[in-house]
Amino acid sequence: MKQVLRLFNNSYRIFFNDRVAVMLTFIVPMVLMYLFGAIFGSADSGPDRMPIAVLNQSNSPVAQQVVATLDTMKAFRVIKTYKDKQGRQVAFDSVTIKRFAQTGGAAAAVVLPPDAFTDTSLGLKMKFYYDPKNEIEFQVVQGLIKQVAYNQIPAIINQSMQRQSEKYLGTKSGQAFNRGIASLVSKYFHVDTSLIMNPSKAMANWMNTSTSSVQDSSKKGGTNFFENMVKIESQQVVGEQLKNPWATRSVGGWAMTFLLFTITASSASLFDEKKSGVMLRLLVSPVSRVHILWSKYFFNMSLGIIQLFFMFFVGWVMFDVDVFSNVVNLLLIILAASVACTSFGMLLAAFAQTRQQAQGLGTLLILSMSAVGGAWFPTSFMPPTIQSISKLTFVYWSMDGFLEVLWRGSGIAAIAPHLLILFGMGSVISAVSVWGFKRGKVFE
Amino acid sequence: MISIRHISKQFPSVTALDDVSLEIGEKEFFGLLGPNGAGKTTLMNLLVGYLSPEKGSITIGDQEVTRENLDIRNTIGFVPQSLALYDELSARANLEMFGKLFNLPHKLLSERINERLNAVGLYERRNDNVKTFSGGMKRRLNIIASLLHDPGVLLCDEPTVGVDPQSRNAIFDFLESLNAQGKTIIYTTHYMEEAERLCSRIAIIDHGKIIASGTSDELIDMLPYEETIIVAKNDSTMEHKAVLREFGTVIENDDHLLLKPGTGFALSKFFTRVEQEGMKYRWFELHRPTLEELFLHLTGRRLRD
């Protein structure tokens, strides 16, 4: 172990002595990120004038209030009519608004049905139509509309609470009261969301999941109710954070791609060490091949953690990506992603014959894994077959983990599968690498 | 001290070592002389446990050398044939990084580094990047990087390749001083002059086999003649070629004749005859045979082409 630590320290000494390596690891990705940000930055200000189609079929004052608020919001350009074949402006109905969204006239369509909010309803009912290609925009729209609707909470809660308390008043059963409140909260947003383009694709968007998670935890009892209220608050924070959805989504992807390049280079440097004879010198010291591998492993992993966190930090500085509100879970995913990337680098070094081979093959794999794994654009944009392939890459699980943590603000329970899969993939790939090193070129 | 017993090492396409056995005593300066591809480096790699042999065993002191025996590495210093240094780091940083793998107290290591740098005249350059060093300087650094743990045994695999004569002499002096301090040294080379100058005992290796071993004198004694006689080329000596042939084989070179004495040769008889024929003594020069000649005699090939 001491030898591993000494070799590990040596690796850092070499790394920091190598200005080019340091530049490539930290400065270059930062500059590229800034450039990407500047190029695609318009996506961030997108909500300023995002076209949404709105149809209100309800007479409820609550629904009208929602529409009125949408009208005044700077984020949206609310469209209530469309041009027919004769060029006349015609108000939407439930069919035409759907088609309007379908043909890309708006980022999303919102329908407040006749029963959006009735005397008997416990919550506000809305329908969303969106093209999955506009998923990001849709998320923004949803977040903002939720915000608008939340502003109506006092009005709704007053009405519903009255009804609920009438029902349970006198039973004195706190449990029943809580259950009632819980169902109120869970039904509060009865959002009927459906997909137009691809209805078969399950709507695993965060709005539905967050609604159901409120339901689950609220069953547990009284104190949870207040947590749920707090949760609603924090969802509003998420909504606010969506002012930069593009950066939030992208920063993890950039970071993963850059990290893979860093780690591939670092692993391939085993070939340089072999060529320069340094490897021989190490191996005729009281150092074994296993020591060298472990030190390389720990070095790459720690460098990965540092680089990933650095990238998120840069995302926070440049693009206001909310890195710190869920930082512990973010660090867990970063750790797991680094483990997986490190094992990938080791795999390359184990099976390549030369440095050039390791780097060439590495580049090819990094680019395809990043693309398929959703590091550059969401996997939901991809055809279903590719989507299922993407789940085989650790890039996907890292990316999804980052999104889970940064976008949805999820806790440890939600990222546990990601952690398990990433550590699992890391272990399997590492085991294969060790097998490869035994017959590979590096240590022969 | 070091015993190599019936070692064979096979590479996919070639038998690098074939049943090699050697005994090397403590404090010996042992030379391994052989042409390119003879198996010198392979034997060194086996001696330090970097490679494992198919057959045979090696012990140093009372320990067996294996790939797994890391402990024994503390008693061996290995100077690789190729430079094994971090080019981008300073001389001092290189020594620190390699030295600390030998579990030395920090202070001791630091002292040793300075001492060794001084010993090979690199102290002034200690903070310069290795890539700015001359070939000879790198070679010297390559040697001391293997000596920081003060090993009892030093294996030098052609440590003077590509070094100017001045640096070469400095390296020789340094190695001789180490030997005088009691270190056992094994030194490989394909320069017979190096082996003769440095080594108390020499093994000649060719195609993975030891073809001769002993002290320099013992090896020379294996030749069927003791001395060769270099004869100046002039009208008189050319005229008397037949006379010279009576004493052995005469080889005509561009600028001289070479007489390899035949059986029953005696110097006294030779010079009496030379005098009788009116040739001058100064045209004759006694030449001690070299290991090169022995190699030629044993293999029919030269050490180097």
Ligand SMILES: Nc1ncnc2c1ncn2[C@@H]1O[C@H](COP(=O)(O)OP(=O)(O)OP(=O)(O)O)[C@@H](O)[C@H]1O
């Ligand atoms: N790793 C290897 N794989 C395959 N063959 C090898 C390997 N190392 C050495 N050989 C072969 O083994 C033989 C002995 O090589 P070795 O390097 O021991 O020779 P050497 O005496 O050190 O030569 P030189 O004076 O050129 O350094 C050569 O034929 C060489 O091609």
Ligand SMILES: [Mg+2]
């Ligand atoms: Mg060699």
